[in-house]
Amino acid sequence: MNINATLLAQTIMFALFVWFCMRFVWPPIMAALDQRKKQIADGLADAERAKHDLELAAKRSAEILREAKEKVSEIMTNGEKRASEIVETAKIQAKVEGDRIIAGAKAEVDQEVFRAKEQLRGQVSAIALAGASKILGREIDAKAHDDLLDKLVAEL
Amino acid sequence: MGFWALNLDTVIMSLLLGVVLMFVFRRVAKKITPGVPVGAQNFCEWAVEFVDSSVRGSFSAKNNMIAPLALTIFFWVFSMNLMDLLPIDYVPLLMHQLGVPYFKVVPSTDPNATFGLAIGVFLLVLFYSFKMKGVGGFVGELTLQPFGKWGMPINLLLEGVNLIAKPISLALRLFGNMYAGEMIFILIALMGGAWAGVTLGGATLYGSQILLSLGWAIFHILIVTLQAFIFMTLTVVYLDMAHQEHH
Numbered sequence: 001m002n003i004n005a006t007l008l009a010q011t012i013m014f015a016l017f018v019w020f021c022m023r024f025v026w027p028p029i030m031a032a033l034d035q036r037k038k039q040i041a042d043g044l045a046d047a048e049r050a051k052h053d054l055e056l057a058a059k060r061s062a063e064i065l066r067e068a069k070e071k072v073s074e075i076m077t078n079g080e081k082r083a084s085e086i087v088e089t090a091k092i093q094a095k096v097e098g099d100r101i102i103a104g105a106k107a108e109v110d111q112e113v114f115r116a117k118e119q120l121r122g123q124v125s126a127i128a129l130a131g132a133s134k135i136l137g138r139e140i141d142a143k144a145h146d147d148l149l150d151k152l153v154a155e156l
Numbered sequence: 157m158g159f160w161a162l163n164l165d166t167v168i169m170s171l172l173l174g175v176v177l178m179f180v181f182r183r184v185a186k187k188i189t190p191g192v193p194v195g196a197q198n199f200c201e202w203a204v205e206f207v208d209s210s211v212r213g214s215f216s217a218k219n220n221m222i223a224p225l226a227l228t229i230f231f232w233v234f235s236m237n238l239m240d241l242l243p244i245d246y247v248p249l250l251m252h253q254l255g256v257p258y259f260k261v262v263p264s265t266d267p268n269a270t271f272g273l274a275i276g277v278f279l280l281v282l283f284y285s286f287k288m289k290g291v292g293g294f295v296g297e298l299t300l301q302p303f304g305k306w307g308m309p310i311n312l313l314l315e316g317v318n319l320i321a322k323p324i325s326l327a328l329r330l331f332g333n334m335y336a337g338e339m340i341f342i343l344i345a346l347m348g349g350a351w352a353g354v355t356l357g358g359a360t361l362y363g364s365q366i367l368l369s370l371g372w373a374i375f376h377i378l379i380v381t382l383q384a385f386i387f388m389t390l391t392v393v394y395l396d397m398a399h400q401e402h403h
Contacts, residue, residue, distance in 0.1 A: 003268060006163040010170060010263075010272025011279075017174045017232060018276075022224035025178065028185040029204045030223075035190035 125153045163266055170263040173235040181231075203227065207388070215392050217288075217399035225280075225395075226388045229273070234384035236264040237334055241373055241380070244341050264334040264383075267327065274327035277391045281322065284398040293401070322394050326387060333383050337376050344368045 129149060184200040193201050207227040215222050239262045251259035263269040285294045298315040299308050348365035 002161075003271065004159050004161045004163065006161075006166050006266065006268035007272045007275065009162060009167045010269045011276045013167075013171055013174060014228075014232075014273055014276040017178060018221070018225050018228045020178050021181065021228045022221055025181040025185045026204070026224040026227065028188055029181075029200060030208070032188040032190045033201060033205065039190055 121153050125149055128152065163260075163268055165258070165260045166263045166266040166269050169239065169261060170232070170236055170269055173239075173263070174232050177231050177235055203231065210389065211392055214389060215396045215399075217396065219284075219395075219399065222392060222395055226392050229277075229391055230384050230388040233264060233273070233330065233387050234381060236262065236269065237330075237380040237383055239263070240265075240334060240337055240341070240376060244338070244345055262334060262338055264330055265338045267331045270327040270331040270334075271323070273330075273387070274323035277326060277394065278323035281319075281394050281398045284395060288399050289401065322390075326390055326394075330383050330387055333379055337372075337379055340372055341369065341376075344372060 180196065181200055184196050188197055188200075204227065207230060208223055211223045211226050242261055244261075247261045248259045260266060285297075289297060298319070299305075299312050301311060302314070303311055344365055347361045347368070
């Protein structure tokens with residue numbers, strides 16, 4: 001129980017162990033703990049950021065969807081408008097074409113009528129001439145009475 | 157035996173325990189990963205975190221040595237105290253067979269060991285006192301308070317006692333607790349040795365030895381841990397005081 005040199009030995013051992021611990025034990029363990037803390041913190045931050053990104057992406061996708069819908073409805077109204085326009089122009093064109101055809105036909109008919117009248121007039125003059133020659137009993141010189149006949153035809 | 161005698165039992169046991177501890181910690185520290193900790197790494201991380209948080213709690217200055225110091229003190233003292241829980245006769249008996257007549261298993265029941273530690277701590281306290289406060293500051297702290305410069309001798313006496321009391325209380329507290337604990341183990345063990353023949357009294361003594369040593373050992377687990385913790389905490393507190401300008 002007496003105090004002796006064990007004291008010094010113990011103190012020296014103590015110093016050595018503390019030195020060893022300070023040099024070789026504490027730093028790596030502490031570094032690993034710090035690194036793990038950092039990893040966990042990073043992980044949490046990443047998760048937070050990912051959540052945020054997800055929210056953003058959801059918002060963006062909703063916006064894109066909305067835009068697409070808008071575009072579709074716009075395209076549809078445009079198409080409808082265009083279709084009705086086409087129909088309208090077609091109608092107008094058809095009407096014009098129809099009018100033109102009708103006008104042509106009318107002209108043709110008029111011409112036909114005119115020609116028939118002409119023919120009829122000629123025949124009537126011939127009949128009148130034949131009737132008159134029969135009545136007079138002699139040949140009427142067609143050449144001598146041409147101007148008379150022409151006057152008659154013009155009167156018909 | 158004069159001063160230069162060496163208590164080999166104390167030196168060998170404490171050296172052995174310290175080396176084993178440092179070996180375990182070093183082995184873990186070498187292949188530590190920041191991933192999921194398993195096995196010994198788990199234990200060492202718990203130990204480091206426990207020491208680190210208690211140092212953070214009571215040490216306010218910045219010093220990279222304090223936490224490893226506290227770790228060393230806690231586990232070294234703890235393992236030395238823990239030898240108390242070995243059945244008291246086994247190791248001495250073994251050594252006796254090997255031709256060593258006397259062997260003390262618990263280094264912390266040797267005042268040399270506890271004073272050795274306390275002197276180490278005391279030197280650190282002195283070193284940091286001088287380093288942080290300067291020679292003038294530290295001497296001033298010893299002589300100029302609490303009674304001002306006219307009460308210098310009384311101040312020096314009071315503060316000197318205050319200063320010297322630190323290592324002495326540190327060493328004697330640990331030694332006293334461990335020595336008393338060991339003494340009680342020995343007394344309990346003597347009860348069984350006192351039986352003489354198969355009588356009612358002998359059987360009673362033998363049975364109560366078993367029960368008492370069990371009870372005392374269980375209680376002693378607390379003391380072993382607590383004393384190591386107190387030694388560590390007080391060391392940290394003393395060093396913290398050495399780092400403070402005023403206390």
